[in-house]
Amino acid sequence: MNPSKLFSNLKRSFRQTVKSQATLQANPAILEAASILRTAKKVAVLTGAGMSAESGIATFRAKEGGIWKEFDPSEVATPDAFKKDPHKVLAWHQEMRVTCQDAEPNAGHHAIARMQELFPEVIVITQNIDGLHQRAGSKFVLELHGHLFRMKGFCDAAMHESASPVHCPVCRGCTSPRIIWQPEHKDAIVEFTEIHLGEVPRCLHCSGPLRPDVVWFNEGLDPYVLDAAWNIADGCDVLLVIGTSLQVQPVSGIPWRAAYKGVKVIEINPEPAEATGFWSVRIQACSALVLPLLLKLINNE
Ligand code: NAD
Ligand code: ZN
Numbered sequence: 001m002n003p004s005k006l007f008s009n010l011k012r013s014f015r016q017t018v019k020s021q022a023t024l025q026a027n028p029a030i031l032e033a034a035s036i037l038r039t040a041k042k043v044a045v046l047t048g049a050g051m052s053a054e055s056g057i058a059t060f061r062a063k064e065g066g067i068w069k070e071f072d073p074s075e076v077a078t079p080d081a082f083k084k085d086p087h088k089v090l091a092w093h094q095e096m097r098v099t100c101q102d103a104e105p106n107a108g109h110h111a112i113a114r115m116q117e118l119f120p121e122v123i124v125i126t127q128n129i130d131g132l133h134q135r136a137g138s139k140f141v142l143e144l145h146g147h148l149f150r151m152k153g154f155c156d157a158a159m160h161e162s163a164s165p166v167h168c169p170v171c172r173g174c175t176s177p178r179i180i181w182q183p184e185h186k187d188a189i190v191e192f193t194e195i196h197l198g199e200v201p202r203c204l205h206c207s208g209p210l211r212p213d214v215v216w217f218n219e220g221l222d223p224y225v226l227d228a229a230w231n232i233a234d235g236c237d238v239l240l241v242i243g244t245s246l247q248v249q250p251v252s253g254i255p256w257r258a259a260y261k262g263v264k265v266i267e268i269n270p271e272p273a274e275a276t277g278f279w280s281v282r283i284q285a286c287s288a289l290v291l292p293l294l295l296k297l298i299n300n301e
Helices: 003-015 021-025 028-038 049-055 079-084 086-102 107-117 132-136 157-162 183-188 223-235 253-260 287-298
Strands: 042-047 121-126 141-143 146-153 210-214 238-242 264-268 281-283
Touching: 021 287, 028 264, 028 281, 028 287, 042 107, 042 223, 042 253, 049 107, 049 132, 049 287, 079 086, 086 146, 086 210, 107 121, 107 132, 107 287, 121 223, 141 223, 223 253, 238 253, 253 264, 264 287
Parallel strands: 042 121, 042 238, 121 141, 238 264, 264 281
Antiparallel strands: 146 210
16 A cells, blocks of 8 residues: 555544544543643643644554554665665655655644743654644754654664774765865755655765665664753653654653653543553543643633
C-alpha cells in the first residue's frame, strides 16, 4: 500500500476513537488539567506521532494503518539501508515529504501555538519530523528526531571503526581527515533540502553523500538536543505529554524525571501510554479535540 492510501485509512480509524466535545467538556480530567494550567508560567509540550494523526499522518505503531505495519524499517530507515540502496531510502522519504507537505496542522497544533499568548513561556519538544508545529505558528520547537525537509552528510559508523575520519564542517558527514576547512570554501555552505529521485545528493565541500536529517533506527539522538529537552522539561511548571506511546528511549524518561522534580505532568492520548506512576492528570481522548477545549477552559470561556 502506498503511504497516501495508508494515511487516508488512518483518518477513518481514528474517527472511531474520537469522543464528542460536549462529552469532554464535563470530563473531570480536563477540568483538573485546566485548573493546573491556569496557574502555570512555563509550559512545555512533549509530542509524538499521535499529535499529527488528525492531520492524516500515520503514527508508527497504530494497530491499523501504522507505518511499520506496512514498511520494514530495516529497508528504509536505517544507516545500513542507506548504504545498501540509497535510492530506495530517498524515495521513501520523498513520499513521506509529499504526505507531510499535503497535510495541514490540526486544531491541536493551532491550540498549542495559541498558548504562546496565554503563558510567558511555551516550548515544544517534539519527536515528530513533519514540521506541523512550526507551520501552526509555534516559535520554540525542539526537534528530537530531526526534520524531514532538511538533509545532512551521511556518517558511516564502519568508517569510524576502521579509520579516523573527521566530520565535514559543511554537511557533518564523516570524511577523510585531508578535507579540512578553508575560508574560501564558504560558498559550499548552502541549505540542502531537495531530493531529486535517481540521484544521491552530494555535499559541495567534501562530495560525501547527503541523507535526510532525521534520526533513523540504530541511531542515537543529538546529545545537545536531548540535553536541552531534559532541561526544558525539568524546569517547566506543567509538561503536556501528547500523542506518544513513550516506547522510545531515552524520550520515555523525560516525563518521569520531570514529575520527580515536581513538574505537573498531563497526558493527552486516546490510548494511554503503558508508563504509570508519575502522571498528575490523564485525559483519554484525541488531542485535536482536547487542546482547543483546554484553551477555552483556561480562558474561562
Ligand atoms: P507511536 O506510534 O509509538 O505512538 C503514537 C501515539 O499516539 C499512541 O500512544 C497513540 O495512542 C497516540 N494517538 C493516536 N491518535 C491520537 C490522537 N488523535 N491524539 C492523541 N494521541 C493519539 O509514536 P511516538 O510515541 O511518537 O514514537 C515513535 C516515533 O514516531 C517517533 O520517533 C517519531 O519520530 C515518529 N513518527 C513521527 C511522525 C510525524 O512526524 N508525524 C509520524 C510517525 C512516526
Ligand atoms: Zn560535506
